[in-house]
Amino acid sequence: MRIESDVPYRFQNMLLECDTPTGGWSFYPQDTQAHLEPTCLSLLALHSRAEPRVVRGLEFLLHTQNPNGSWPAFAGDDQEGCWVTALAVLTLNQLHADSNAIDRGIGWLLDSRGKESHWLWKWKFRTSDTHVRFDPDKFGWPWMPETNSWVVPTSFAVLALSQRFPLERPSRVQFRIARGVEMLLDRVCPDSGWNAGNGVAYGVPLAPHLDATAIALLALRGQAQNSTVTKSLTWLAGRSLSCSAASSLAWSILALHSHQQTMTCQIQRLADLVKTAQICDHATMATIAMALECAVGKNPFEVQS
């Protein structure tokens, strides 16, 4: 592979240079408000670097945990918690951080579920509200409380629980992972791949999105033989070859690597792309750094199958 060996480090160094008053990462360099998504992704991208900036970021992550065990979307947010809790748990687990914080985060995740799982809404979605095709018995995680399950938050929650409990899984964890996997397989687009939530709305098939498909496939590492997964991997591998957006391409590489698929062309494409593209979103920078490190076998989203 012809990528210059310093490219992942270039992005890691850019992340190390970014700072906010609270210690987390903002989405953009000019912003001072630290958000949890770029913070978690930056910490995952930097976790092999023993740098004071990483320690500061980790402290921020631990300090922003809500009293109920969840994490907010950003520093100063309301304290009800949201989808980034899964990403925070996954990050702390990768960084071998405070297990009490992880356990509290997992407790919140296990209590959090898509609103369609409630018997009343199940009944509604089965009887009167049938325009969107899905099975409400198969539920996952919402973006925020009191809403439906969606593909990306469910995938991150399945990943977080699977990584934390690689072998011995308490029955509740096993139940939620199984339901989450079922939900993802239920919501797949008719041809393959995943959109934000459902595959069909008002009788019309929705087109898959690269990043949602890639993140769902990361969560479905344990289902490698499933035909939905293999078809979606084929779609992702093909579609990502023409992708010029760094974030989607980087997520695609992480998913292909996790499923031990060939991704040489995608990595080369990403390495070429970042030479000229102006990338200033820290979440994207971190995802690029992680994707390029797949070339040397590192992938923080890997799950034992």
Add this chain to the structure above:
Amino acid sequence: MTRRTVLAGSAGLAAGGIASLPFLLPKYDKVRRPGRSRVAILPANSYSQNLEKLLMEGLRPFNLDVRGKRVLLKPNLVDYIPGAEINTHPSLVVAAAECFRRLGALEVLVGEGPGHQRDTELVLMESGFADQLREHRIPFVDLNRHELIKTKLRATYTGLDHLWLPRAVIEADFVVSMPKVKTHHWAGVTLSMKNMFGVVPGSRYGWPKNILHWRGIQQSIVDICATAPIHFVIADAIVAMEGNGPLAGTPRPLNRIILADDPVAADATCARLMGFIPERIPHIAETAKFLGNASLRLIDQLAQPVTVADPPFRVVPEFQYLSAR
């Protein structure tokens, strides 16, 4: 009638009054409806014509003073589906940006927070926006990932107390909603007010912003528009959409651009052009009580007159009642 009966009856009436008070009180902070509103319907047959010249002439009667102001253009940039006319056309957005620059704006930004697609850069690239914005040096703000400000809602239709909204929206001096005129299978229509769903940040509320669906799409539209003011509307109805919008409908050329200094008047006019009765669209009817004018009597029509689409725009069965027929 005994004294006791009168007292019991009075107590009952008082209790009933108190119980029904929340339903009788207005759900908005105050009436901000202008005395009259202005709407201009401009003929435009294609996106390749000189839209900047057309817009500049169309804007003149409005006497907009944007000198020294930060202008935020909010197009409808939902996703990219090859061959589908689902987004506000980038040529129209660029033309609008150039017009506001010529009118003396300090800064013109384009901002959007796509509702389903997390990779905003991908949508920008594939929809043709990225090239056009770069060529014309127009900055873009991803409203899904911007700094957020806690903003108390100025209406309470959803029951939410506040939303976290992007600094770029809250601090803009002049917000221009630039919708693509489309039917919508959940909301009936998506026009300048529904377009403001895009200012609600995905990083906080998700992709899509599902809390707004659970709280009621019509109610959410009213609360957002009561809180994040739209100062002007430039609606893309050159090629509109009918049927199963906002993504899977069919293109329907209307060959028009609609300009308005009032989003309620703009949406009411667009609804009429689509062959709908605006008062039957809940968020237009509700905002007409306090935010703007939907009544033809209160709208000064500039340029072309309103002509009702014949046949009316096709809609999903749930919204057949919108049609004037």
